[in-house]
Amino acid sequence: MRPALALPVRCWLALCGLSVLCGLPTHGQAQVPVERDMPVAASLTLGDVPDAQKRSRTIAILPLKNNLVSFGDLFAPDAPSAVPQLPDVEAALQRALDSHSFVSIKPVGRVRAELADDAAAQPLARAAQQRYRLGLDLYLGLATARAATSLQEATELYRGIYQDIVDPKPLADAAFMLGVSLIDMGRAAQGHIVLKDAFQVQPDRRFRPNFFPPQVNAALANALVDHRSTGDPLHPYGDNRRMLALAGRLGASALVLASLRQGPQEPELFVAIFSAQRRVIEAELRVPLRDADTRLGAFFSRWLSCAPITQARENTPTGREMRLDTSGSYALYLRQPTRRDFHSVGFGAGTSIDVRPGLEWFARLNMYTSLSDPYQDLLHAFNSVRLMSGVGFWLRRGPWRMFARPALDLHLLGDFVATTNANCKLFGTNHKLCDQSSLSDLQQRVLVGINLAVGTHLHIGRNFFVALQGSASTYFLPLTGTDRLNVPVSAEIGLGYRM
């Protein structure tokens, strides 16, 4: 009995090993160009999608926000930089992303160019510039209220075309002038908020000390302090809603947002990644500026391993996907000649090929060793083989692929002999005390019936999936014999590979 049990288990383990060896992931396949309007099948991560079906993720790097201007230098435009040799953080971000596959980078220059070259944005930029000039003239002409209105329109127009990304100075000019106008009008609180927002647009802005009256200078200093203390370093360009719109404009699946701030000891770099699909900041990093080069690579690597990747429906060349799997299997007969259940364990191997969306052909082979029941009515363990084939239906939801498979079931029974007579069990079936009429002998009989299996495949990475399946059969041929042993139900769990 022991070798008969061990053989299927050994076979299964060997098949699992073979499946893993044959299904080694294929790195380094050619990257596929980005298709902005590509139909997306599902939200999957890097490991869920076969390399051949992966589409590069477009990641846009937005300009770095530099908050390293010290408070003392706010009114010292000619003062040297607080960090004389500022590293090129934007280039470091690009280098860190460049080393990853299935990533298409839009560097800062390209982002600026795309936004600036947008034909729809150019008239808006001109209109904003006109509003700003008008507002400035009105302010100098002491028509402060009308100036504020015009400057307000200018800032809104500039923000709408993402001027803070293309070139923040015009927007910052309009915003600062709007804030100053509001303060002149006695609306100090509102002016403070506008000035604070202006510092978010251009945090490294400096002013000539005598350009504004002292009360305005004080308001500017207060706004900078407020911006530094309450500004969100993970949202240097506005809230998630604005980032989502920007990602759509750029055709990017993610935006990299970076800003510099003075930490307790030394300058620090904040990096946030906004996911257009999840509409949130998906990953964030705070690191001393001097360590940025070494830490960025690991940060992006961690994020990319879990970030969603797009997959085209039509990417499978023929629309057919072939799957192989092996599994450990357990079965139980609901109709049996024994008084207690006997258990069957073994392994299964199967294949399926998609014939059209939602439809597949499949075949499955199972080998079982049936173990004796507690009363030993089953005189000895026996091996059996089942072959099932049919056309199944499937449905994919994210990493899950659910299926229902009706099939024809051929079952070759091994040495199946059962009895409830104790003398047959102890002395043997040929003994004179063994009542031959008590024996159920289905030895070497082939049963034919139908099978229905339902299950799921869960993609776990690369092309591998975990297979779970439950099934039941009923046999109707031969016409005699199926009344004694029938209706096996089985459960299987295993590992598969798709190609």
Added chain:
Amino acid sequence: MLFMISRSRRNADSPSRCAIRLASLATATLVVACSGSTDVSGTWQGVSAARGGDNDLIYGPDGQGVGLRLILGEYGPDLAGVLQFYTSANFDRSRSATSPDFECACNYLHGGRIDAVSARISFTLLGCTPGSATGKAQRLRGSFVLTQQGRLDGTLRVDDPTSLLNGKSVAVQLDRLAQSSEVEPSDLVCRQPPDAANGNIFSGR
């Protein structure tokens, strides 16, 4: 996604542990329930008391005690087996064709049952008993209980109104000699006496 998974694992930590504990308990219960703590399969043996006193049923030619060896197979509630007699208390000499009461050497059990709750077994056998053989097959009823010391304590009683020995019994204590895996097919054979064809059918029914 990994962060979310690890977070959900942490959140589900207690229910998972609870489920594992429940599964362990269920498994342990199943193991205990299915382990067959009253398993009597195997070989048991003991020696009957000498003739006289409480024993006027089974004894040797000189009135000494005889060896009894009971080989049992337990299959759920059913029992099958063989009861063998030895002339020597050392179980070194089986009754043979030259023995006066050879025909009483071996009997098959019939209708064996075991009650797993009370650890009590019962069976009948059809044959003769050494010592008080009447030259005629008679029906005996065996009733034993598995004690906490792992012995089979019980009696063999003649339950046959047609026999002169009806109602006689002998108390027997049997110790386990071997497990069921150590029983050889040859141990289960009750040989036919040489003159079985002439009507000597006392053994082996």
